[in-house]
Amino acid sequence: MNHATGRTRHQDRVWSVAEHLDDVLAKIAPLDPIELQLLEAQGCVLVEDITVPVALPPFDNSSMDGYAVRAADVAGATEEAPVTLAVLGDVAAGSGGLPEIGPGQAARIMTGAPLPPGAEAVVPVEWTDGGTGEGPAATMRAHSAAPQDAAGEVRVHRPAAAGAHIRTRGSDATEGEPALRAGTVLGPSQIGLLAAIGRGTVMVCPRPRVVVLSTGSELVQPGEALGPGQIHDSNSYQLTAAARAAGAIPYRVGAVADDAETLRSTLEDQLIRADLLVTSGGVSVGAYDVVKETLTALSADEGTVEFRTLAMQPGKPQGFGLIGPDRTPLLALPGNPVSSYVSFELFVRPAIRALMGLPEVHRPVTPARCADAIASSPKGKRQFLRGSYDADAGTVTPVGGAGSHLIKAMAHANALIIVPEDTTEVAAGAEVDLVLLG
Numbered sequence: 001m002n003h004a005t006g007r008t009r010h011q012d013r014v015w016s017v018a019e020h021l022d023d024v025l026a027k028i029a030p031l032d033p034i035e036l037q038l039l040e041a042q043g044c045v046l047v048e049d050i051t052v053p054v055a056l057p058p059f060d061n062s063s064m065d066g067y068a069v070r071a072a073d074v075a076g077a078t079e080e081a082p083v084t085l086a087v088l089g090d091v092a093a094g095s096g097g098l099p100e101i102g103p104g105q106a107a108r109i110m111t112g113a114p115l116p117p118g119a120e121a122v123v124p125v126e127w128t129d130g131g132t133g134e135g136p137a138a139t140m141r142a143h144s145a146a147p148q149d150a151a152g153e154v155r156v157h158r159p160a161a162a163g164a165h166i167r168t169r170g171s172d173a174t175e176g177e178p179a180l181r182a183g184t185v186l187g188p189s190q191i192g193l194l195a196a197i198g199r200g201t202v203m204v205c206p207r208p209r210v211v212v213l214s215t216g217s218e219l220v221q222p223g224e225a226l227g228p229g230q231i232h233d234s235n236s237y238q239l240t241a242a243a244r245a246a247g248a249i250p251y252r253v254g255a256v257a258d259d260a261e262t263l264r265s266t267l268e269d270q271l272i273r274a275d276l277l278v279t280s281g282g283v284s285v286g287a288y289d290v291v292k293e294t295l296t297a298l299s300a301d302e303g304t305v306e307f308r309t310l311a312m313q314p315g316k317p318q319g320f321g322l323i324g325p326d327r328t329p330l331l332a333l334p335g336n337p338v339s340s341y342v343s344f345e346l347f348v349r350p351a352i353r354a355l356m357g358l359p360e361v362h363r364p365v366t367p368a369r370c371a372d373a374i375a376s377s378p379k380g381k382r383q384f385l386r387g388s389y390d391a392d393a394g395t396v397t398p399v400g401g402a403g404s405h406l407i408k409a410m411a412h413a414n415a416l417i418i419v420p421e422d423t424t425e426v427a428a429g430a431e432v433d434l435v436l437l438g
Contacts, residue, residue, distance in 0.1 A: 015308045015318075016421075017346060017382050024320055024347055028329055030205045030357035031275060037201055038194055041186050043247050044204035045357040050179045052197050055170035060115040062091075064165040065140055067106040067128060067154055068119035071162040077127075079136075082155040087131060090143065090150040091116055108140070108150055115166055122165035127158040173197075183359060205357035208275035210248040210348075212239045215263060215281040215291055216335060219255035234407060235280040235340050239333075242344050243278070245438075246352045258282065258290045260297075267294075271324040275355055278348055281335030283307060283317045291332050295319060303327060311421060313383045314339035318347070337407040342384050342416065345435065363435045368396040370417065374426035377419040386413035389434055396434055414438055 015023075033047040062068065069085060077083040085106040088099040093112040101107060101118035108131070109115075109122060130137025131149040136157060141149055173179065179197055180190060186204065194202060219233040220226055233255045243250035253270060256263050263282075270277065282291030295305035298321075305321030316339075319332030329351060333343040345363065353361040368389060377383045386409045387396040396417055400409020416435040419426060426432060 013308070015310050017310060017312050020308060020310055020318060020320070021347055021350060024329075024331070024351055025354055025361070027322060028351050028354045031208060031355050032205075033203050034206050035201050035203050036206065038191050038199070041202050041204045042188070042191055044186055044207060045359075046180055046184045046186060046190075046202060046204055047182050047357070048203045049182050050194070050197075050199065050202070052173045052175055052177050052179045054197065055175045056172035056196060057167055057169060060169050061167050062109045062111055062113050062115060062122045062165060063167050064122050064124045065111050066109060066122045066124040066126075066165065067156070068101060068109045068116050069106045069121055069123055069156070069160065070101060070103065070118065071120045071160060071164075073104060073106075074121070074123060074156045074159050077156045077159050079157045082129070082157045084153050084155050087149075087151055087154050106154055106156075108154075120162040121160040123156050123158070123160045124165060127156060127160070129155040129157070183357075185358065205355075207247055207249050208352055208355040209251065209273055210243040210276045210278060210352060211251045211253060211270045211274040212236050212243060212278045213253035213256055213266065213270070213280075214239075214335070215256045215258060215279060217258045221254065234337055235335065238337065238341055238407075239278055239280060239344055239348075242341065242349070243352060246349045247356055247358075248276070248352045256290075260290050260294045263290050263294045267323070271326070271328055274328050276348075276351060277323070277328060277330040278333065278344070279319075279330070280333045280340045283319050283332045283334055292319065295321065295323070295330070295332065298323060305330060305332065307332070311381050312346075313378055313381045315343040315346070315384075316381075318343060320347075338386070338410050341410055345416065345437065346384075363437070365418075365433050365435055367431050368394055368415075368434050370426050370428065370430050370432045371395045371397040373428040374398060374417070374419060377424050377426070379424050380421050382421050383419040384435070385417040385419065386410055387415040387417040387434060388413060389415040389436065396432065 074083050088105055088107050091107050091109045091113045093110055095113055098116040099107050101116055107116050125137050125140050131152055131154045214233055214236040218230050220230045222232050236252050240250045240252040256266050279291050282289040292307050303323035305319050307319045310316055310318050317334050321330055323330050331348050333340045350361040386399040388399050389396045399413045400406045414437050418433045
């Protein structure tokens with residue numbers, strides 16, 4: 001990258017949370033559609049309308065294990081006076097050649113097997129003697145153990161009306177009708193439907209590749225011993241997990257030392273596999289804030305990253321811009337663990353979901369009664385406090401204090417309590433808005 005001194009715009013301006021988010025989303029468009037195999041498309045947004053090419057099911061088939069019969073033959077069947085039918089053979093799922101059912105005849109049939117010609121209903125095996133000549137059967141005997149049950153006779157103890165226990169052709173979906181509309185998020189049921197109608201691939205907006213890296217010479221990887229002044233790198237793990245939960249394909253980069261050249265080369269290396277870059281740390285006003293130092297030194301052809309002061313707590317320092325030849329979005333988050341995670345939820349998660357083309361990019365917001373008082377909140381800043389939300393009671397309890405280093409409290413929270421800019425305290429029992437997590 002060029003070392004030319006870049007421009008830091010809007011240095012004196014304080015941005016609101018909404019202004020910063022709107023600016024981020026205005027510069028992000030859904031990724032170009034690609035064709036993916038079904039299982040690779042899970043969680044993606046469909047970009048094509050899909051119609052049903054062949055009726056579902058494609059043929060009349062049995063919904064029970066039992067006997068395919070003519071309705072008239074079993075109309076008078078009772079336990080006291082069962083009807084005896086000649087069994088022509090077995091019809092298993094996937095069967096090709098099918099016996100034709102005539103008067104006084106039946107075929108033993110399995111669930112999902114095609115209905116043989118002449119048959120009008122299926123009598124469940126529990127309504128018969130199962131071909132044993134004894135009382136009502138609980139189940140069919142395995143063909144390998146009792147092949148004789150596929151022939152001989154069966155006694156039917158109850159009647160079955162025409163159409164009973166039959167799944168008719170097209171009863172699920174008819175040929176040519178819509179299957180899924182563009183804009184559908186492909187979950188397990190949608191993947192199942194696509195497979196059922198024979199689609200092996202689909203056109204979707206892909207999951208974005210998100211590269212996460214944390215900065216700080218004090219960071220040590222989990223599992224390694226700490227030296228003097230060192231801490232374990234939690235941010236890159238927390239943010240990578242959050243990116244995956246948001247639907248992205250995340251790549252975690254090991255902690256980068258507080259050195260501008262190292263960060264610069266690392267970013268250049270990662271651009272090739274990134275649809276979005278997320279950094280944590282080094283965005284404040286200290287002498288070793290390497291992210292800010294590096295990214296404000298971009299030349300015009302390398303892109304522009306702006307570092308901003310937001311009217312929020314935690315997460316006041318933020319950076320955002322487009323870098324590299326493809327103008328890849330980069331969000332620079334503060335380094336304190338809670339600030340980093342709250343910033344991810346407010347800004348990075350919506351960006352990921354916008355790249356995916358999802359119709360809704362924001363977490364749900366719901367009102368709740370605050371179980372405990374919030375003694376103070378900074379005037380002019382929107383505060384996001386960790387909270388434990390009880391949906392049944394409609395209440396939320398603050399978890400931990402306001403400190404941006406309290407990662408344990410974050411781990412025990414399932415919501416963010418929003419305290420607006422003009423509110424300096426919240427009474428116990430007062431209504432607050434929550435950003436629901438998870």
